[in-house]
Amino acid sequence: MEFAERVQAVEPAAPFVISNLVTEVEAEGEDIVDLSVGQPDVDTPQNIIDATKDALDAGHTTYTPSNGIMELRESIAGYLQDRFDLEYSSENIIATPGGKHALYETIQAIVDPGDEVIVIDPVWSSYEPMVQLAGGEAIHVDTAPYDFALEPALDDLEAAVSDDTALVMLNSPSNPSGMVFSEAAFGGLRDIAVEYDLPVLSDEIYAELMYEDNEQRSLATFDGMMERTITINGVSKTFSMTGYRLGFMAAPTDHTTQAGKVHSHSVSCASNFVQRAGIEALENTDVDALTDDMMETFEARRDLFVELLEERGIDVPVPEGAFYVMFPIESDDDMQYCKDAVREAGVGLVPGQAFGTPGYVRASLVETEDRIREGIKRLEDAGFL
């Protein structure tokens, strides 16, 4: 068979390449400290599980309106208002199978072949492939020289704008660096977007997961941004619901009209009973209690991880949100390093090349402190650190 060039041009998602390898090696009976997966090691809250069962018992197993049931879209609008001061109504919202599909639909709706999309490195591993699948080209703005901060890179960002720029993509708190872009960085990005009349996708999927008192204003609340921002969020991380596959976009209606076509022709709708569980999550869960608990655990692990690296002479910018740590390694091939680390050290990590920052690896803080200590020891003993 012959395959499309734009599909052949992309690689499978790197975190899954490593986590598939981890599963394979575990099946051989090996113990792996698996820091490769991007999902909290926290159970889905019981009220959401119960609501899922109730929805199934009530027979909510049919198709729904393509963009999502009205009650869910109203819940999403209410949640965005309460938590992020964002004023959207139900027609601004599409409920998608995971935030990932909201990203995909957005890119399909905006990017033509030959268009350029500005991404900020380290960038989440699926952004560039999604742009390539639409026939576009990702233009990288690197924040690695600035300890992953965006503000010092704003001039580089402005210099990356061209007549072909169709979209800017932003993710804060960032997967993989855990950095939270400052209000000044958001303000600077706002100025560039307004001056050059650019749409911006703001992926705020980790916005509830902040360490200490870190805060972030939602990009669409900045002056002149509501009409040009596509806000992406979802229940995967905040509510520990990765396997439900439920996310959403909130955007001006001209965008939801176009993206909605991609949505209806590709997935029809998010699963019916999952949408009902989403209503329960957004309306009846104490988000502060849930995320405070989660972040307390992640914070202790982050502090430990950063300290263990420092003891070994590796300094990293301390993550401010999400649950990842990105650190430099001494290897010319970080994919090979990560594959070898699974087999030879029994530790799962994701290569930096997947995030546009070769020479680094990402660790997810999704194992206990004891297991993190064990993982670092194994890496050291096997000569990886």
Ligand SMILES: Cc1ncc(COP(=O)(O)O)c(C=O)c1O
């Ligand atoms: C930056 C970022 N955006 C979006 C997503 C999509 O998550 P989901 O499709 O589970 O909602 C992820 C998942 O890892 C992510 O890290």
